[in-house]
Amino acid sequence: MRNTQFSYTDERFADILMLRYKLDNFSSLSLRQKKLVYYLSEAALYGRDITFDQFGRYNLKIRKVFEQIYLNYKGDRTADEFMELVVYLKRVWFSSGIYHHYGCDKFVPGFSKAFFIDAVKSVDGSLLPLDEGQTVDGLCEELLPIIFDPDVMPVKVNKKDGFDLVETSACNFYDGVTQSEVEEYYASKKNPDDKEPLSYGLNTTVKKCDGRVVEEVWRIGAKYGAAIEKIVYWLEMASTVAENDKQRSVIDALIKYYKSGDLADFNEYCIKWVDEKESAVDFINGFIEVYDDPLGMKGTWEGLVEYRxxxxxxxxxxxxxxxxxxxxxxxxxxxxxxxxxxxxxxxxxxxxxxxxxxxxxxxxxxxxxxxxxxxxxxxxxxxxxxxxxxxxxxxxxxxxxxxxxxxxxxxxxxxxxxxxxxxxxxxxxxxxxxxxxxxxxxxxxxxxxxxxxxxxxxxxxxxxxxxxxxxxxxxxxxxxxxxxxxxxxxxxxxxxxxxxxxxxxxxxxxxxxxxxxxxxxxxxxxxxxxxxxxxxxxxxxxxxxxxxxxxxxxxxxxxxxxxxxxxxxxxxxxxxxxxxxxxxxxxxxxxxxxxxxxxxxxxxxxxxxKGFINPVLMPVTDCDGKIMDITVDYSETYEHQMLRYSRDYSTLI
Structure with a gap:
């Protein structure tokens, strides 16, 4: 990391300015509270791959390919096409995929297909995300239309009136089903007289199985399980340093929900979370907001760690x-x-x-x-x-x-x-x-x-x-x-x-x-x-x-x-x-x-x-590995942070 004086502004690329934010008065927190912030932050970072996958089924693979090119390309790294490839990668990092984070349209590459193919082939195949039996040529053939063809999966979320919003949206919440099939499926599950309804569809992928519409739940032991296991590990660590019994109960309720995938458990967690108002440290962690689903049902994974x-x-x-x-x-x-x-x-x-x-x-x-x-x-x-x-x-x-x-x-x-x-x-x-x-x-x-x-x-x-x-x-x-x-x-x-x-x-x-x-x-x-x-x-x-x-x-x-x-x-x-x-x-x-x-x-x-680079929370330990303090470093660059996150927090690719 570089040693620089704090500045709110950092780097600019495409239509984006990267900013930094200060952790005001963080040093005034107790050691227990600092450890709680650190453990919850680790849980928040381990959900990154889930969001990438939710925003498009090829996003993780594309991110991996471009990162390996960025790290290992042996050609002219000052050439215009390579520089355009770097900008594309930065946009993918920023938007958790190949679609604009606000406009939802697919990015237009500033480099050619030929350059991309050559760049991929310049990387050792063992570093690339090849499916079983897939060749490098096969990988290129798979990704070329996704990246370059404007008519293939063109928008992440389509909300235009008169379209089948499920079939025409590239977000990865549905597989092989139509809008009417999804709406009919959930209509059959709901009871209008239910006073405490479940948030139907919040944590599932809807797909066809033997001609029937079914849901694949996001939980430990199922889809996204590898990422959720890591999230739960750090939530369990956070539970050990909770500020009070109520907060510990909130964290434990979230862990229970992550293990079961049961939306009744999610309701229980939400009620406990709302009721816990005394702690200085708080968090959001899970499948929450539904803006990235054209039908407004599926929760995008998100994390936020905060203190008052x-x-x-x-x-x-x-x-x-x-x-x-x-x-x-x-x-x-x-x-x-x-x-x-x-x-x-x-x-x-x-x-x-x-x-x-x-x-x-x-x-x-x-x-x-x-x-x-x-x-x-x-x-x-x-x-x-x-x-x-x-x-x-x-x-x-x-x-x-x-x-x-x-x-x-x-x-x-x-x-x-x-x-x-x-x-x-x-x-x-x-x-x-x-x-x-x-x-x-x-x-x-x-x-x-x-x-x-x-x-x-x-x-x-x-x-x-x-x-x-x-x-x-x-x-x-x-x-x-x-x-x-x-x-x-x-x-x-x-x-x-x-x-x-x-x-x-x-x-x-x-x-x-x-x-x-x-x-x-x-x-x-x-x-x-x-x-x-x-x-x-x-x-x-x-x-x-x-x-x-x-x-x-x-x-x-x-x-x-x-x-x-x-x-x-x-x-x-x-x-x-x-x-x-x-x-x-x-x-x-x-x-x-x-x-x-x-x-x-x-x-x-x-x-x-505008977007933000996270401060780096750094544990200070004694000779026995016991955490004595958590310090804050603001010097990590955007590229270093994104590459570090892909290296240290990847679970799904």
Missing amino acids: DVEGTRRTRVISDNAQWFEDHSPVDSRFKKQQVKGVSANVICAATLGGGEYPSTAIGINLPNADWIRASHGSKSVTISNIISAYNEASRGNGFDEEFVIDEETIKLIRQYGDICDIIHTDLHECLGHGSGQLLPGVDPDSLKAYGNTIEEARADLFGLYYAADKKLVELGLLPDAEAYKAEYYSYMMNGLLTQLARIKKGNCIEEAHMRNRALVARWCYEKGREGNVVELVRQNGKTYVRINDYEQLRNLFAALLAEIQRIKSEGDYAAARDIVENYAVNIDPVLHDEILCRYNSLGIPPY
Whole structure:
């Protein structure tokens, strides 16, 4: 490792800037807590191969091939095609496969088929991932269409209306089945009268066996068992240094679930995890978020290890302590409100290790568990990740973005004065209360919105945060400095949803990712519904398009109206309305406007995506091997970390 002074920014490639994040106040943790963080971090890193495989059945093999070329290529390593191959490998590392982590489209190689074949053949065959009886020529023949043919498995997740979403998605959750077969299979398993339903399909591959649709469970002794065994080993180590009996019970419940694969055990784990609120160290580990499944059922493996940011948590505790007030004063129909908000827990945390679906690109806030009935009966945990937000903010200062896209100096000043705190408060409200708010009507299937469910849920949480960001209650609680602050968040949100997020989308593509669809839906719906009152405008100045907000109070009313409708759609399971509102407002892009935004954004030289290099946690041992301390090193490069992870944490290839 190199000895360098800490810097938030590290390396840039393709459309990505790599960042670092600090483990603030890590040294103040006790030795027991540090060991707990270390053991949980090892568990978080051992799930990496699972995520790669989930995102495409050839991803692990392709990663292995390209890494061996990178390590062993004897040709000209300064040649353009070799350098393009290195960029391709870095993108594969970043996205856990050959599909863009946000856009879901397959990477286009900047090197030729001939160069790739020669490069593969230059590597000792014993180092390559050859199947039994497979030759190097056979390996190339297998991978060439996957890498180079744009018509073969072209997108990881297809959510376009009118397609068989299972057959046209390259994610590796289904094998030889159609969308209708999957939907019929799970419909036959569900009981609408079940008050504590299982998260059907969360931890399985669906395939055909002797003509029947069956599930292959992900657990020890079955699919992904080799990786899960390692995860469980480190969870067992973590159990020995748990901060208290409740936390130990949580860890042991997760181990039980990993061994059985039984979703009833997963429910038990989730309930115990939600109930455990006292420990400074916490974690997420398992098959959790369903955004990478076109049907919104299969959980991507992810890991996050965290410890509490004490100062920041004072802010979120104010929000959670007033959760019932926010629920009661929500602008949604009273039928869809919780009469009693239970178990809302909100913390500001420092991430210590990111893994699986949370690495290298990660969320800035998380609210779990996802099961609506557990939220209603037992509550939820919400976190805002302070050191990740700090890294993002530091990397964006002085990059010229505001000057290019914000309409005038007055609004720029507003954003610079209030933008950081408003963004944090919106994230807190989104995660802590938005996802935990509202309720389904009795008998409504949690999966009734199908492919549109993720977008509707994210819009619901965003709108909850937007509506309350302008409420005088936040000033009364000391969360915002004054009654003008919210305008910074309103402007930034509308500008992003209407204009600037288009910089993340390749020319000619539609909006696919659920969070981006959510922001487009909210911004475009409010723009269209506010036309009559001229609430929000798209104006031309000096040949460029800008957002102008003419009536902030009326914009809040539009957010309220949309929140009420989005909550109704979710609470009633109104698939037709979900499909209509998403397809009309959240998918298609004006090609002329898209060209303009791409041109303006590219002129700034700002990579549209950012990800993180994990700090290295290093045990300090005495002569008997007993851990005496855990230190933190920030000097590992992106390439070294990725190669080390492939060397030390590979279990499935």
